[in-house]
Amino acid sequence: MPTLIKDGAIAADSWATSAETEDGQRPLLPPDTWRATEGGAALLLDGDAEPHDDFAHAPLIAIHFPEFKDGRGLSLATLLRTRHGFTGDLRAIGDVQPDLVHYLMRCGFTSFVLPDGRDTAVALRSVNVHRHYYQGSVTDPTPLFRSVARG
């Protein structure tokens, strides 16, 4: 079973964990279907999707990573958070790699689905690899040079 991690802890909810919806799960819908569906549905985006303001109405946006090394989802997440007003749960699905979770979180993801065989403990630990980063991010827009006195 894939593992959902949300807000830094193992969690469970009823959203599907991929484009496939299993029994009892609520689906993740691509933009066209999502727009044609009554409110409350979740949105599924590929990393190369163009972000739009109406996406802000979704309770959850899942961004699919075809490969963990494909960083397009990181830019898309950043844009959804900083330019298109999305404040709901932003979820990484697909080939999520536990050592890379700190990149996801700093780009505004709040949850991610770890595939089978990937180490949950590493993913939870990854969030705290570094105490400080040099540059600003979605979660902490202030770069180090503006936030502390440096030597």
Next chain:
Amino acid sequence: MYRYDAYDQAFVDERVAQYRDQTARYVRGELSEAEFLQLRLRNGLYIQRLAPMLRVAVPYGTLSSTQLRMLAHIARHYDRGYGHLSTRQNVQFNWPDLEEVPDILAELATVQMHAIQTSGSCIRNVTTDEFAGVAADEVVDARPYCELIRQWSTAHPEFDWLPRKFKIAVNGAAHDRAAIAVHDIGLQVKRGAGGEVLVDVYVGGGLGRTPVIAELIRTDLPEAHLLTYLEAILRVYNRYGRRDNKYKARIKILVRAMGADSFRAKVDAEWEHGRDGAQTLTREEITRVAGHFQPPAYEPLTDQPDVLGDARLADVDFDRFVRRNVRAHRMPGYACVVLSTKQTGIAPGDVTDTQMEQVADWADRFGHGEVRISHEQNFVLPDVRQRDLPALFAEARSAGLGATNLGLLSNIICCPGGDYCSLANAKSIPVAEAIQRRFEDVDYQFDLGDLDINISGCMNACGHHHVGNIGILGVDKKGEEFYQVSLGGHSGHSGNEAALGEIVGPSFARAEVTEAISRILDTYVDNRVEDESFLHCFRRIGIAPFKERVYANAD
């Protein structure tokens, strides 16, 4: 030079701990090859033809003597007693044990060094002029901007998983010694009318299998906007750069596909959102970082033409050293000295542990404890008192670092090639050696004058063959090593505009390369007018006379 504060130190220490954990998990079988590959690349570790290769970052080519001694220690303790100076101003070790790499990184961290982002599809070590801060023709010291970019690009949340590697070079001098025209981003820092620092931004240059000269996409960008503008470029590239074909994934392909004007428009539209955001550089931050690059306490000296003149008359080799390897310093009585690693029989850029320690000692005794690595794979001592030049030369010569061949034929830029690299189509080091042996007559080299020969073992172009006056590229023809020769390339230094070489014709077997080079040089010597350099001669007469001579029947 830049000294870490507690934040810098904490970051590299945390990174070492993270990588130690990742290595241990890989060794225990808990991390797949594909996952560990990406993680180790971003910590400098390649698996090469014969063994792992660790590429240590030397930010913009600047080292302290203490750091160089640590590299000597690593060469001796973890490797086979030598290291390699790369064309991107880094240091590579060819024989580390994969399981010992975390220990090596921990040792590096004790002297404020790391191997972060020296490989992988991310923003690589920023490079600049090896004479930054001391060059007589400097307008703006590029090093503070390099350091600001280093910090901004380190573990950037959004830009560490790009379509392909990404190289940024910065030049602040009148002459471009950083080859900004052939980088993913090239930055020219300059002064505006009021003395303020402005940046010209070039994008989409590069070598590799599709060599391209970069497009100028922004002029006169105020320095405060440097990072937000870089973010706009990187975001456009990260989102729209091709990921389906690694040979079409560099930003140069995107810029060409979109057209420079459309690309610029896209970047500018993106920048309108980030402009004046939190990442905008503050005066305090620029001043803080620039404060790390204040000049050392120079002695009040005067230039020493007489002392040097006597020594030059007494020793023809010293005279050659002064003519070729000593460069003008902005302070009277001082000089910048290039110590060449290009000795016949030694792979270009290879230096032993002992040589590293000797260079560190000279940096302390004759300078202010600082060493540079040049993209030509040589050491630079930036602050040598002119009166110490004879003593330095004597020691360098006996240490095997006294070749007087800067800018001459035998100062060959050469990648590790098929002897070490798993990507190579052909060996490059033996070709360099064969050329050095064939033309070892120093008088002949001086007569030929300025001549850059660059050799790459494959079209990834680590040896920068496209911008060599004579470029040599190893190619594979049905399992045999062949070499394609190009003429007229130039990286943009010494006031010459950057240019890509033109292929002379069908490629040569390895045994034929030196004869081909010989005929090319003869063509030049027969056609040159007065002091005309090889490059200028080529530009005047074109490739035809060279082609005709090279492929003429030996009879």
